Amino acid sequence: MVKYKRIVLKVSGEALAGEAGFGIKPPVIAEIAKEIKAVHDLGVEIAIVCGGGNVWRGETGAEMGMERAQADYMGMLATVMNGLALQDSLENIGVPTRVQTSIEMRQIAEPYIRRKAVRHLEKGRVVIFAGGTGNPYFSTDTTAALRAAEINADVILMAKNGVDGVYDADPNKVATATKFDSLTHLDIINKGLNVMDSTASTLSMDNDIPLVVFNLNEADNIRRVVEGENIGTTIRG
Numbered sequence: 001m002v003k004y005k006r007i008v009l010k011v012s013g014e015a016l017a018g019e020a021g022f023g024i025k026p027p028v029i030a031e032i033a034k035e036i037k038a039v040h041d042l043g044v045e046i047a048i049v050c051g052g053g054n055v056w057r058g059e060t061g062a063e064m065g066m067e068r069a070q071a072d073y074m075g076m077l078a079t080v081m082n083g084l085a086l087q088d089s090l091e092n093i094g095v096p097t098r099v100q101t102s103i104e105m106r107q108i109a110e111p112y113i114r115r116k117a118v119r120h121l122e123k124g125r126v127v128i129f130a131g132g133t134g135n136p137y138f139s140t141d142t143t144a145a146l147r148a149a150e151i152n153a154d155v156i157l158m159a160k161n162g163v164d165g166v167y168d169a170d171p172n173k174v175a176t177a178t179k180f181d182s183l184t185h186l187d188i189i190n191k192g193l194n195v196m197d198s199t200a201s202t203l204s205m206d207n208d209i210p211l212v213v214f215n216l217n218e219a220d221n222i223r224r225v226v227e228g229e230n231i232g233t234t235i236r237g
């Protein structure tokens with residue numbers, strides 16, 4: 001029995017880069033694709049939102065003197081490259097997919113059309129949302145919250161790279177850091193916890209979308225979360 005029937009899986013750019021921390025590493029993506037297939041085989045409807053930080057972040061460009069909006073558009077393009085790489089890996093192992101981009105580029109992907117995305121999900125296709133929200137100054141975390149609300153997803157799965165949930169301090173730096181099993185969206189905002197940016201948090205809170213933060217680097221974790229195992233940190237309410 002699965003706990004969540006329709007999910008939005010947020011995969012950060014970092015997760016696609018492996019240990020290098022940057023760039024696109026097909027063998028790493030192939031591993032993630034296998035994990036996604038295992039959940040797809042359970043009949044779960046899966047939408048994926050790709051980040052782009054492994055290739056380019058708008059903020060970094062702005063820090064180096066670029067106009068922020070221009071740099072952000074480059075970031076959105078980076079998410080499209082990741083989306084295509086993920087599509088390639090999934091289709092390699094027989095998972096039907098569609099990429100939908102928030103900014104039209106019809107030669108390589110469908111434009112984002114909400115009703116079409118839902119139809120694809122109903123037909124068992126994994127839908128990859130690329131291009132973020134299509135707007136500068138936003139993040140792919142916000143995209144995950146927005147798309148989850150739009151398609152009535154049961155949950156957002158925030159797949160993290162090497163961190164197994166939300167802590168009260170950085171577990172890589174503070175030995176006494178303690179993991180939360182559950183939190184509210186308001187806790188995240190009030191305590192300033194590093195889960196998603198505040199726009200994404202408020203959007204998730206306002207639309208009552210639960211969030212599970214978990215470690216992507218442990219085999220089988222996506223399936224375990226979908227089947228309702230209490231791993232990671234669950235955020236609700």
Ligand code: UDP
Pocket residue numbers: 011012013014050051052053054056057058059071072073074075076078079131132133134135136137138139140141143
């Ligand atoms: N971005 C944007 N609008 C969006 C989503 C993303 O401008 O709606 C840009 C932004 O510059 C961001 C980059 O795309 O830095 C990559 O996305 P993000 O940083 O969210 O990726 P992640 O950290 O998940 O890899």
